[in-house]
Amino acid sequence: MHAPVIAGVDGSAESLAAAEWAAREAERRDRPLRLLHARNRHPRDKVGEPSPELPASFQQGTPVAAQRPPARRVLRRAEERIRGAVPGVRIAGEQVEGPATAALLTAAEQAEMLVLGSRGLSGFTGFLVGSVALAVVAQATGPVVLVRAEERAEDEHVPAEDGSASTRTGYRDVVLGLDVNDPSDEVIEFAFAAARLRQARLRVVHAWQPPSAFGLGPGDIALVKDPYRAEEWQGFLSAVLQVWRDKYPEVEVLETVVREKAATALVRAASGAGLLVVGRQLADRPVPARTGPVTHAAVHHVSCPVAVVPHH
Structure with missing residues (x-):
């Protein structure tokens, strides 16, 4: 069986853009797409300490468990976006328990490639790459692709x-x-x-x-x-x-x-x-x-x- 293209999703805009890019790449390569959502129930999840995989738009000071959207909803949103953009791709969704970095590194070992999101910043300051994405890029044994939040299908093509x-x-x-x-x-x-x-x-x-x-x-x-x-x-x-x-x-x-x-x-x-x-x-x-x-x-x-x- 061919290794899938795997996209890490957490409900953020950048992870949805990454999932859509991963779907287009999976279709190009004739590979299945696997959406992966890691849910960390670590005891340190408490008020004021959001985990690194949380979107920055989530408010501080709220219990982390309450801040996180349900995994089922995260996966459903990503799948709905992909179905609308790349209807022919084969999709499977999976939720895993544990730290996101460890889950994504394990996934990278099984993947054709792992696709993650990075958030764009205005001006010339560059792009904000989350701590989870940086850790995965630095440790993964397979290819990792980083995709910015604003990435669209048209951006891959010449005008x-x-x-x-x-x-x-x-x-x-x-x-x-x-x-x-x-x-x-x-x-x-x-x-x-x-x-x-x-x-x-x-x-x-x-x-x-x-x-x-x-x-x-x-x-x-x-x-x-x-x-x-x-x-x-x-x-x-x-x-x-x-x-x-x-x-x-x-x-x-x-x-x-x-x-x-x-x-x-x-x-x-x-x-x-x-x-x-x-x-x-x-x-x-x-x-x-x-x-x-x-x-x-x-x-x-x-x-x-x-x-x-x-x-x-």
Whole structure:
């Protein structure tokens, strides 16, 4: 049996948007969709201490048990929204008891991908990613996609000729952030597969920065000129991608090499994209969970859905 696409839902606007995006992705992949609602009955649930999975719109100072909408209603609302937007997808809903982070991490192990919501903020301050979503992204062993609350089906598509939003036009680019010093097959394949499913262009971005003069050895002085170094990085990127171009010949690939910090380059490249794909390295030994600066910047500042793909 194929692994499902799983969406975590808690009744918030961002989780409903994530569930709808997950439904569209499940339909593209011909996978079932599983809606998961975690209900934490921890003894610390008391006045003034809302659990991290609660929407920020819930009022403070009310017993947490009273603040939470019934699980059945949460799942029903998500299913109703999906039925209206993606009527053909196969849906199953499930309620689990216990902390949301633990439940979602377990679900991620069984999923094609796990989809969660993140709340948008106004201006240029970025996006508020809840503590549960951050913890899941930092620890999950399978792909996790974060979707902002305002995400709509039209946002995945390029505008119509008159500039209006449409779902009848082609898909926006899939953007892949790739470090050619440590390329990951899992991350690259996820991005190529996503582009193929959408019949979209794949834009692969590698960012580099020149080494400090203090780090150069006696034989490295000829490498100081940036144009030559940029050409070298371009050659490395092309070599890494060639096997994937051969495997996915139907995917149009645009290679971009820029002299810039990776986080800055990716945030800019993802502007106008339909999906950004980044990697997160799994630790070989127990260490505190972390996402790394590039993934951190992506999940906080990129407005399109962000897929974080763990790899060794």
